[in-house]
Amino acid sequence: MSSIESVLETADSNTDAALERLFALLRMPSISTDPAYHSDCVATADWLVAELSSLGFDASRRDTPGKPMVVAHGGPQDGPHVLFYGHYDVQPADPLNLWKSDPFDPQIEERDGAKVIRARGAADDKGQLMTFVEACRAWIETSGALPLRVTILFEGEEESHSPSLVPFLKENAEELTADIALICDTGMWDTQTPSICTMLRGMVAEEIIIRAADRDLHSGGYGGPAANPIRVLSHILASLHDDQGRVTLEGFYDGVREVPGELAQQWESLGFDAEEFLGKVGLSVPAGEQGIPALHQIWARPTCEFNGILGGYTGDGFKTVLPAEARAKISCRLVWDQDPLAIREALRARVHHLLPADCEVEFIPHGADRASVMAIDNPAFEAARQALADEWPKEAVYTGGGGSIPIAGHFKQVLGLDSMLIGFGQDDDAIHSPNEKYDLNSFTGGTRSWVRVMAALAK
Structure with missing residues (x-):
């Protein structure tokens, strides 16, 4: 097995080609909510199947009553087994007049001194899912194999409430069951601090x-x-x-329940400022349960x-x-x-x-x-957290999510799997809005992070 350093070097050397592949994916208007784009969704699924097949995955398009699923299997048949989930469908781009450029003509732009990828789906979720694909590519090109068994599930209806997902999971539960699920549809705490989301309301x-x-x-x-x-x-x-x-x-x-003491201390260390948080939307005073810190209100109340x-x-x-x-x-x-x-x-x-x-x-x-609460006493969580900490300037943290990501609950209820939600988006990515972007550093750092996480979970 190649050293992590060698795989990371391969990932870095692939950056230009990886961006070309991501741009090809972003050019596909895979809008699941509009029937007029059904053929584009099918074409996007086929593109992903071809891309994964070229890496040696056993990949196929699985048609449903709605948009197709993409399922792929790779890596050794023994040892740890992960199920990676992402979605290839995107929100409509309207209103088009508010975009700085064509939403389906991806661009690299300078923004506040940093480079960003501007396109619909750049952050939600095509850029995110491609970080994992590119990490798999780096492992395969460097050592000829993945470090662990990988099953990939890409969905095409996440932005339209996933009507085909639960029936598909039930029909294919034996094939999709793994040791743990990985979901890349979340963000970092800030540009320096990676996170694993362990609670979703x-x-x-x-x-x-x-x-x-x-x-x-x-x-x-x-x-x-x-x-x-x-x-x-x-x-x-x-x-x-x-x-x-x-x-x-x-x-x-x-x-x-109350937030466990160690986790509560970790949240307190994040330095969340309720007044600053509310000030961004013209408010100043927390209005929820009195005596409960605002961050706890959002994540755990x-x-x-x-x-x-x-x-x-x-x-x-x-x-x-x-x-x-x-x-x-x-x-x-x-x-x-x-x-x-x-x-x-x-x-x-x-x-x-x-x-x-x-x-x-x-x-x-x-x-x-129901809410999704992950079992962070599973050693895989701490292994992944340390792997992320090795890549980014600041220690990785466990966070909560104020919203809902139903797929995590479906994996638990249908497949019996806990999920690690590891994403590299930023709060200002403008997902679902005009001028959606994904930091170039999120894409390259996300790819490197998955290289490290895969190695950690393989152990």
């Missing part, structure tokens, strides 16, 4: 519609005796939090937030109306062992309890997923 989302009279009513003629759905809904929403910012639903905090509310006349001018209905969209971010279905039932029970006579309610569910 789950979510339960619900739309509530309150209805009363059979039509909109004149507030002068009916105001007072007639039930007003906006007032009823507002009363219900106001009941969901107490004066300390805690959620009041029965059983809401069942399954919520549950929330109940109102995402939209509608009722009555909302156009220009004024209309004195009692609306026939009012609606709100509510999402609860979940942590640790909270049960999304139990929380949905508690929310519905609260609504029914506060619903007055002459009113009826309709509930529209919008998903329910």
Whole structure:
């Protein structure tokens, strides 16, 4: 087996060619949400199959009712086995007039003294997944083989809610099961500090519609005796939090745990400044649970937030109306062992309890997923963390994620796999927005990092 230094030298010498390959991938408008780009998604999957096959992987395109999956196998058949996941589909590029250049004509640009790759999908997720492919290439070109057994799964529907993913995992569970999953769809703490995301919040989302009279009513003629759905809904929403910012639903905090001391100390060492964080969006005072540090609120505490509310006349001018209905969209971010279905039932029970006579309610569910909490006592996590620390200027850290990455939960629930979420994106990459970029240093450093992580996990 070649030394890591030799493999890293190969990765460095491949940089120009690696960028050409990445640019070829970025030129493909693999927009999964728009049926007009279906053939482009298929072509992108075929391109990835050809690229992996050229490296010696047993690679194939697997068609689904939606966009194809790409599955590839390589490396020795004994020893540690990893499943690497990425997605090749991208968000639509609209609005096009806000882009500095064609979103599907990738460019290298100078930005604040550093080089960046500008294109749709550069950071989410084509640049990220290609760091792993290029690391595999460096190992194969240097030593003729991968240091461990690798299965690759590239999905084409992540940006359109992955309708084909869970059925595909269930149908191919035996083939895809490994020792651990690697997901490259996250970011670093900062440009100097790599991270492994070990906690992702789950979510339960619900739309509530309150209805009363059979039509909109004149507030002068009916105001007072007639039930007003906006007032009823507002009363219900106001009941969901107490004066300390805690959620009041029965059983809401069942399954919520405290952050372990060692992990909490690591988070504190990051120097997160809540005022600076909020100041970037024109705010200044943390508004969540009182007494809970803001970073803990984002990574390790549950929330109940109102995402939209509608009722009555909302156009220009004024209309004195009692609306026939009012609606709100509510999402609860979940942590640790909270049960999304139990929380949905508690929310519905609260609504029914506060619903007055002459009113009826309709509930529209919008998903329910548990949080993902990784078992960081698995030695593979510390081995990977040290490998990342060897590449970057600062020690690698375990972090949490305020949002949700459903694939981690699916791997756990369907395949029984813990996931290591190791990514090299930055907060300013503008994913899903015009002028998406990926730092050149993220691409080259990410490739070198995977070389090191693969070697560490092989041991």
